[in-house]
Structures are given as C-alpha cells and as structure tokens.
Amino acid sequence: MVNIRDLDPSASPLDFYGSELRRVREAASLKQYELGKLIYCTASLIGQIETARRVPTRDFSERVDAALGTGGFFSRLVGLVLRVQLPVPVSAYAxxxxxxxxxxxxxxxxISGLLQTPGYARAVLAARTLVDLDAKLEARLERRQILExxxxxxxxxxxxxxxxxxEIGGREVMGNQLAHLLSLRSREWLRVQILPFEAGAHTGFAGAFTILRFEDDQDVLYTEDFLQGYVTANPQSVRESYVRYDQLQAAALSVEDSAARIARVMEERYGHRPGLDGRAVA
Known part of the structure; x- marks a missing residue:
C-alpha cells in the first residue's frame, strides 16, 4: 500500500486531494473509521482516497465538507480532480x-490482459523488460481471477x-491463446467481439482504452501510453469514450461471427483447429 507520507501533494490534483484529506482529518483528531462513521462510508475508502488509490466522488466531497466544516473546499477541489487525467500505477488500476x-x-x-494465457502474457511482458518478469507475470495472471x-x-x-x-510468443503460444478465447464463450458475463480488417477506418485508431463502471462510484476511463497508465473520471471524457465504444461495437462482428473468425485464423495461420471444447487440436 502507498504510504501517505510518500505522496507528493504537487504530483497531481488526486495526490493533493488525498494529502489534504489526511491533513484536515488529523487536525480534527479523527481516525479514518471515525470520519467514516460521520460521512457513512468505510475507513478503507477513506484510506484509499488519502493514498491516491481511488478517485473521490462529488457526493463524498460534499459529505466531507459538511462533516469537517471545510467551507466547500473539497467540493471545489474534486472538480479539478475529475477534470484531470491522472497517472496511476498498475497496482492502483488493478x-x-x-x-x-x-x-x-x-x-x-x-489480446486483452484479462483474457491472456500465461504463455502469451509472458511474451508480452518480456518484450518490455526481463526485470522481475516472474513477479510481473504473476500479478498479470492474478488479475484474471475477477472473471472466476x-x-x-x-x-x-x-x-x-x-x-x-x-504472432506473439510463437505459433504454439498463439494457437493456444486463440483456443483460450474460444473456450471463454460459455462464460455468461463475458463477451468478445472482433473488429475485422474489412471494417476499414474506425474510431479506435487513437489506441486502446477501458471504461470501468462501479455500483457506488463514478465511471472512469483508463488509457495507456508507452510509459504508464492514466485514469480520468471527467464526465465529458467518459461520455465521449462510451460513444466511441458503441461505434466500435457496431462496426465489430457479432459475438458468434467473432468466434468463427477466431477459429478460422487459429486454423489457417497457426495450424490449430478447435476441438469440441474450444481447445486447440494440432
């Protein structure tokens, strides 16, 4: 866990928000769980916001202002937090x-990280660095547990x-990876669509992105560059990403046709044909 004392308040609005929340809470001689009782949330949530591991909501900020008598400070600050795209480490995104x-x-x-096989994930990570490769692979594979x-x-x-x-990791790795995609068709809460080459120009040329929706939090948009990942809860950015995603879904093959395309590429390019269970058969 990030230690609040290691945070640089000037690093981003999110870091500043977290450090100020901790400062004001401690000035009021309140523990995290005590503030949680006042604003009807858990101590864990307050800890995550104080360590810049979670983006605060406007409702949370308004309740903090009311409980701590901060004159609307956090309600004003949260607007800046939500408008800025914030750098986040992999652990925070996970x-x-x-x-x-x-x-x-x-x-x-x-292939999306949540759907990667160990062999494919290792090859992707190794292309960036060999430092702590086993640990990075373990962390990547651990993320897949949410689908279970x-x-x-x-x-x-x-x-x-x-x-x-x-072709990442070689023909055998790719054949097994595509077979794994086919085996996921039985998952009730998972759907995969392929955007085919014949779709031509599309709204995804700018790069990969992920939208996360929560029960008790605002939606966030996650993007990456070659150095790190970024998250924003800016309503306008999130709204635009939903429009772009809808357009990509509309241009993509149906779930059934996507599975057929995966099976075709798997056999024609990698010499594997899917068995009845979706597994690769050489």
Missing part, C-alpha cells in the same frame, strides 16, 4: 478493475483483428 461491475475494453493489437468470481463483472471486449494475427 484495484479499480477488481471493484468494477462492468468492464468495457478495446484493444487494437493485443461468483459476482464476476460483466465484461465486454472488442479487439482489432490484428490482435489475432500478431
């Missing part, structure tokens, strides 16, 4: 992902067809 009730993700050239939960989030994945053809 925590948000694990709480989401609905995940909508688009990938251009890669009884209350698994409704997960909708749209992937460019290029992800099926980009």
């Amino acid at each position: 925590e948000m992902e694990s709480r989401a009730t609905y995940i909508s993700t688009f990938q251009v050239h890669l 939960r009884e209350d698994a989030p409704l997960t909708w994945v749209v992937m460019g067809e290029a992800a099926l053809h980009q």
Whole structure:
C-alpha cells in the first residue's frame, strides 16, 4: 500500500486531494473509521482516497465538507480532480478493475490482459523488460481471477483483428491463446467481439482504452501510453469514450461471427483447429 507520507501533494490534483484529506482529518483528531462513521462510508475508502488509490466522488466531497466544516473546499477541489487525467500505477488500476461491475475494453493489437494465457502474457511482458518478469507475470495472471468470481463483472471486449494475427510468443503460444478465447464463450458475463480488417477506418485508431463502471462510484476511463497508465473520471471524457465504444461495437462482428473468425485464423495461420471444447487440436 502507498504510504501517505510518500505522496507528493504537487504530483497531481488526486495526490493533493488525498494529502489534504489526511491533513484536515488529523487536525480534527479523527481516525479514518471515525470520519467514516460521520460521512457513512468505510475507513478503507477513506484510506484509499488519502493514498491516491481511488478517485473521490462529488457526493463524498460534499459529505466531507459538511462533516469537517471545510467551507466547500473539497467540493471545489474534486472538480479539478475529475477534470484531470491522472497517472496511476498498475497496482492502483488493478484495484479499480477488481471493484468494477462492468468492464468495457478495446484493444487494437493485443489480446486483452484479462483474457491472456500465461504463455502469451509472458511474451508480452518480456518484450518490455526481463526485470522481475516472474513477479510481473504473476500479478498479470492474478488479475484474471475477477472473471472466476461468483459476482464476476460483466465484461465486454472488442479487439482489432490484428490482435489475432500478431504472432506473439510463437505459433504454439498463439494457437493456444486463440483456443483460450474460444473456450471463454460459455462464460455468461463475458463477451468478445472482433473488429475485422474489412471494417476499414474506425474510431479506435487513437489506441486502446477501458471504461470501468462501479455500483457506488463514478465511471472512469483508463488509457495507456508507452510509459504508464492514466485514469480520468471527467464526465465529458467518459461520455465521449462510451460513444466511441458503441461505434466500435457496431462496426465489430457479432459475438458468434467473432468466434468463427477466431477459429478460422487459429486454423489457417497457426495450424490449430478447435476441438469440441474450444481447445486447440494440432
């Protein structure tokens, strides 16, 4: 867990918000659980916001202002927090992902992280660095456990067809990866669509993105560059991402036709044909 004393309040509005919440709470001689009782939330939520691991909502900010008598300070500050795209480490994103009730993700050239096999994930991670590769792989695979939960989030994945053809880890790894995608068809809360080459120009050229929806929090948009990931809860950005995602879904093949396309590429490009259970048969 991030220690609040290690946070740089000037790093981002989210870090500043977290450090100020802690400062004002301690000035009022309140423990996290005591403030939680006053504003009807858990101590864990307050801790996550104070350590910049969770984006505060406007409702949360208004309740803090009322409880601590801060004259609307946090209600004003949260507007800045929500408008700015915030850098987040992988661990912080994984925590948000694990709480989401609905995940909508688009990938251009890669299989979505939640759907990656160990062999494929290792090859992707190794392309970036070999430092702590086993630990990074373990963390990547651990994220997949949310799909095994009884209350698994409704997960909708749209992937460019290029992800099926980009040979990552070799033919055997790719054959098994595509077979794994086919085996997921039985998951009630998981749907995969392929955006085919013949779709031509589309709204996903700007790159991959993920929208996370929560039961008790505002939706957030997650994007990545070559250095790190970014999250924003800016309503305008989230709204625009939903429009873009709807357009990508409309341009993509149906779930059934997507499975057929995966099976075709799996056999024609990698020499594997799907068995009755979706597993690869050489």
